[in-house]
Amino acid sequence: MKMVVVAGTPGSGKTSVLIHAVRDLLRAGQRPALVKIDCMWTEDDSRFKRLQVPVAVGLSRDMCPDHYAIYNVDEMLQWAKSEGADLLLCETAGLCLRCAPYPDKALAVCVIDVTCGPNSPLKVGPLLTTADAAVMTKGDLVSQAEREVFRERIIETNPKCRIIEANGLTGKGSSEISELIRSWPQISGEMLLRHNPPLAICTLCTGELRVSKERHHGMLRHLDGFMEYSGE
Amino acid sequence: MFQVADQTKKPLTMTIIGGVDKDGNADAQDRIEICRGEIIGIVGPTGSGKSTLIADIEQFAQGDTPSCRKILINGEPPDSQQRNDPRKKLVAQLSQNMHFLSDMSVCEFLRMHAKSRGKDPDLASRVIELANTLTGEPIDPGHHLTILSGGQSRALMTADIAVISDSPIVLIDEIENAGIKKQEALRLLAGEGKIVIVVTHDPMLALMASRRIVMKNGGMTKIISTSKQEHSVFKDIEKVDCWLTGLRETIRQGEVVA
Numbered sequence: 001m002k003m004v005v006v007a008g009t010p011g012s013g014k015t016s017v018l019i020h021a022v023r024d025l026l027r028a029g030q031r032p033a034l035v036k037i038d039c040m041w042t043e044d045d046s047r048f049k050r051l052q053v054p055v056a057v058g059l060s061r062d063m064c065p066d067h068y069a070i071y072n073v074d075e076m077l078q079w080a081k082s083e084g085a086d087l088l089l090c091e092t093a094g095l096c097l098r099c100a101p102y103p104d105k106a107l108a109v110c111v112i113d114v115t116c117g118p119n120s121p122l123k124v125g126p127l128l129t130t131a132d133a134a135v136m137t138k139g140d141l142v143s144q145a146e147r148e149v150f151r152e153r154i155i156e157t158n159p160k161c162r163i164i165e166a167n168g169l170t171g172k173g174s175s176e177i178s179e180l181i182r183s184w185p186q187i188s189g190e191m192l193l194r195h196n197p198p199l200a201i202c203t204l205c206t207g208e209l210r211v212s213k214e215r216h217h218g219m220l221r222h223l224d225g226f227m228e229y230s231g232e
Numbered sequence: 233m234f235q236v237a238d239q240t241k242k243p244l245t246m247t248i249i250g251g252v253d254k255d256g257n258a259d260a261q262d263r264i265e266i267c268r269g270e271i272i273g274i275v276g277p278t279g280s281g282k283s284t285l286i287a288d289i290e291q292f293a294q295g296d297t298p299s300c301r302k303i304l305i306n307g308e309p310p311d312s313q314q315r316n317d318p319r320k321k322l323v324a325q326l327s328q329n330m331h332f333l334s335d336m337s338v339c340e341f342l343r344m345h346a347k348s349r350g351k352d353p354d355l356a357s358r359v360i361e362l363a364n365t366l367t368g369e370p371i372d373p374g375h376h377l378t379i380l381s382g383g384q385s386r387a388l389m390t391a392d393i394a395v396i397s398d399s400p401i402v403l404i405d406e407i408e409n410a411g412i413k414k415q416e417a418l419r420l421l422a423g424e425g426k427i428v429i430v431v432t433h434d435p436m437l438a439l440m441a442s443r444r445i446v447m448k449n450g451g452m453t454k455i456i457s458t459s460k461q462e463h464s465v466f467k468d469i470e471k472v473d474c475w476l477t478g479l480r481e482t483i484r485q486g487e488v489v490a
């Protein structure tokens with residue numbers, strides 16, 4: 001079994017890029033199964049289902065979506081196996097950008113939208129810095145110079161990653177993505193996360209609604225960067 | 233004033249191997265060879281597939297785009313570095329997208345672009361100087377890209393291609409739509425010994441080309457070589473255009489047409 005985790009900010013084109021890649025994988029005789037992880041709502045599964053491949057949806061709701069995705073990796077792999085698949089494609093949002101939902105042996109793909117401006121590669125953090133491949137989308141909306149500057153910014157952030165320019169509308173780049181997936185090794189043994197999770201649990205996680213400072217405990221960071229521990 | 237340096241003097245041919253039109257029918261032109269120093273026009277009604285053909289060339293399609301066309305360099309498929317790495321890239325493109333989205337200053341952006349192409353960041357000032365010869369309102373290095381006018385953006389992109397990208401193949405999509413001096417821009421981009429492909433509805437630019445590819449329903453239907461007669465028409469249009477440009481400038485400057 002192989003595993004691919006596709007992450008990226010909302011609206012960056014993850015689903016469209018994946019749909020074209022899956023078509024290419026099917027032509028190459030692969031048997032992919034797809035899991036879409038989202039927080040509140042998704043209808044991407046209906047788009048995936050048209051590809052006639054096994055599709056499952058996971059909504060993390062009150063749980064952190066990255067934690068939810070990682071917690072359910074075993075279950076997803078078992079499900080994919082029971083569906084007769086040899087490849088699990090997991091699409092997830094990666095919303096707070098403090099950690100990254102990539103297990104070390106899976107192929108980690110970060111989809112990033114060039115119209116977000118040349119500073120966005122600096123903002124997405126571990127989602128990009130720990131990825132094996134960065135897929136640049138919506139390049140047709142900017143000039144070649146801007147695409148090249150954006151590419152340079154990605155290289156500055158993650159010098160080792162493979163950069164693929166893709167277009168979710170025309171399918172540009174899909175053959176390159178599918179080739180990369182096909183050349184990736186199988187997963188085996190115990191998998192580790194590539195990046196440290198953020199600072200423990202916060203008071204908001206446990207349901208605190210009151211805003212005032214004295215209600216919050218744990219590892220806390222002030223606006224000026226000062227960090228302290230408050231609590232027992 | 234500015235010499236457009238040519239990276240390599242090696243012979244270069246680009247071949248377009250035909251694919252399919254929007255209905256899946258084979259391109260009537262199944263093989264087009266283009267050599268250094270040639271200007272090729274792409275003509276056809278809106279939606280006929282001109283920009284798709286340009287996109288095929290820009291990414292050196294290998295049967296992996298909706299048109300299934302293939303682009304060969306010196307008879308061979310280009311390697312992936314030539315396809316993707318801006319430092320090795322053979323293609324510079326002036327696209328229809330006239331506005332910048334990057335929230336950076338002109339100077340910062342150009343320095344970054346030079347770096348991405350493996351060039352000296354100090355070329356930025358030359359780009360701005362050159363851009364200002366093509367457009368009415370001067371561009372300042374400290375200006376933010378997002379506030380530039382359409383004409384300023386187009387002039388900056390043109391100068392950027394001539395100085396920083398400096399690739400042997402130049403693709404131009406609809407240069408006439410911008411508020412810049414189009415022949416000067418084309419001459420600047422064409423440089424010496426480059427392959428220039430220009431999408432155009434403009435009779436003057438189309439006739440400046442030695443050949444033009446005619447697009448219809450996504451397919452390459454025919455190739456027309458510019459005849460002697462067409463060339464003499466071009467000379468006439470050039471005179472008219474020169475006269476119109478003069479009038480435009482007079483009006484722009486708030487003067488009275490004599």
